[in-house]
Amino acid sequence: MTDFTRRDFGQALLAGGMLSHLPEQNAAPQPAASASAGSLIDVPGIRVGHFTDPRRPTGCTAILFDPDAAAGVDYATSAPGETGVVLLQPSSPVEQIHALFLTGGGLFGLPSFGGVIRYLEEHKIGFDWGTPDLRIPIVVGAVIDDLAVGDPRIRPDAEAAYKACAAASTGSVAEGSVGVGAGATVGKMHRSRGFGGMKGGLGTASLKVGDVVVSALAVVNAAGDILDWRSGRIVAGARRPSGGFADSVEVMKQVVTTRGADLSLDDPALRSTTLVLVATNVTLAKTALTKVANMANCGASRAIRPYHTTGDGDQLFAVSTRKLEKPDLPLTTIGSLAADVAAEAIVRGVRMATSAPDWPAIRDL
Numbered sequence: 001m002t003d004f005t006r007r008d009f010g011q012a013l014l015a016g017g018m019l020s021h022l023p024e025q026n027a028a029p030q031p032a033a034s035a036s037a038g039s040l041i042d043v044p045g046i047r048v049g050h051f052t053d054p055r056r057p058t059g060c061t062a063i064l065f066d067p068d069a070a071a072g073v074d075y076a077t078s079a080p081g082e083t084g085v086v087l088l089q090p091s092s093p094v095e096q097i098h099a100l101f102l103t104g105g106g107l108f109g110l111p112s113f114g115g116v117i118r119y120l121e122e123h124k125i126g127f128d129w130g131t132p133d134l135r136i137p138i139v140v141g142a143v144i145d146d147l148a149v150g151d152p153r154i155r156p157d158a159e160a161a162y163k164a165c166a167a168a169s170t171g172s173v174a175e176g177s178v179g180v181g182a183g184a185t186v187g188k189m190h191r192s193r194g195f196g197g198m199k200g201g202l203g204t205a206s207l208k209v210g211d212v213v214v215s216a217l218a219v220v221n222a223a224g225d226i227l228d229w230r231s232g233r234i235v236a237g238a239r240r241p242s243g244g245f246a247d248s249v250e251v252m253k254q255v256v257t258t259r260g261a262d263l264s265l266d267d268p269a270l271r272s273t274t275l276v277l278v279a280t281n282v283t284l285a286k287t288a289l290t291k292v293a294n295m296a297n298c299g300a301s302r303a304i305r306p307y308h309t310t311g312d313g314d315q316l317f318a319v320s321t322r323k324l325e326k327p328d329l330p331l332t333t334i335g336s337l338a339a340d341v342a343a344e345a346i347v348r349g350v351r352m353a354t355s356a357p358d359w360p361a362i363r364d365l
Contacts, residue, residue: 036059037344038206039173040217043279045069045321046347048217049168050179051160056150057356060103061165061179061202062116063217063277066089067125068096069319071140072289074297079269080313081107081143088140088317090287097138098125098166100317102180102219102275106145107153113141115161142315144221144273146183149356173217174350176201177361180275184221185359186350187237187248188272189265189309195238195246199361200226205341211324212335216278220349222304223272223311224248229302229343236350236362243274268312274307276300276316276345278338282329284320289319292335293318303346316342 041048045066052059073088087094101116103109116139120126126135147155164179177184181202188197200222206215220226225237225248238246255261278296297316301307308314318338355361 009249012137037348038215039204040206040215040277041173042206042208043213043215043281043286043321044323045166045281046279047170048173049164049166050174051156051164051167052178052182053154053156053160055098057155057177057183058104058146058150059154059182060109060112060156060160060164061099062161062167062168063100063102064165065098065319065321068098068290069321070095070284070286070291071097071317071319072286073315073317074290074293075315077308077312077314078310080315081110081145081270081273082315083110083113083141084138085142085315086139087138088286090290094138095286097140099137099139100277101139101141101161103141103143103156103161103337104141104146104180104183106147106270108155109143110141112156112158112161113139115158116165118158119162119165140317142275143179144275145218145271146185146221147184148184149183149253149359171355173204175203175348177356178202179356180219181349181353183233183356184219184349186220186222187225187239189223189248189267190238190246190251191266194241195251197238197349197359198236199353199359201286201349201353201357203345203352205344205348207341209337212326212329213281214278214337214341216276216338216345218345218349219275220341221272222274222307223267223309224304224306226347226350227303227305228347229299235347267309269311270313271311271316272309273313274300274304274346277319278316279319279321279341280334280338281321282334283322283324284334288331289318289320291331292338295335296338296342297343300346303343
């Protein structure tokens, strides 16, 4: 790839179909992505399974790697709910993980990741511990808070996590109000002012550029509004009682300039979290993936406004299944593609969602 010129790169993007995803200069805003936008499992070596609880909108999602994946993370936010994420920091000697587990139920949902450990152990997946017939699976887990939707005493447990693992496959990943996205909501920071929120959900997307694949899965449970990242138009978020979007940031401006106004926001810690996983088949180590996660998080900020609030527990994971050696491919290129697919997956998460009581979805408005 040493002689890969800028012109060659542009032609490769065109041949791989990437440019069809990008707006032309001075072009009109692009329509919403179609159902053929791609999926996380377009990166070889990944299986995804959901468990959705029929008793209320909640659930969990297991992402399994065959046999494992290098991983990094960007979680420089205020209130993340997680387990094992510290292992993904470059200072940790752990280079690979076997699964990523995402669940609803807030902090009550964290213990359910034990079901993933049990599933992997039964299937002899994990690091050889030097003891006969013993393998140690490395699982990273993260939660969203969906306790405001339905009965909060119902939340995923270890059995739910086990079922999500058992359902994992390389088939099409269901999107919308399924798995960990079942109880996700958005546009919540002005509800005390009478501005209702909307339903969030789970979305996926991918890009194929030649033999390079970059994909994403997003769980959209944001305090802020969701924007079409190409046009900047709000597609889901805080709604005015009379109809239409309130625009959460514009409401803040109005409040700040109104004498005697209540300046508080409905943004308590741990209540709102967007979880994103970006993946690639290109062989990368943990430190490089940390940079990819940093860049991909910029893509998430294009689709969520405001993002990384003081109450958010946003986390963005980056993994490599190490199926393709591309030592001369600049890391900036992979990070740039990852930012686009992260933004696309976020928008799809709300577009594919279905309504819950008091939380309308885009498709129902």
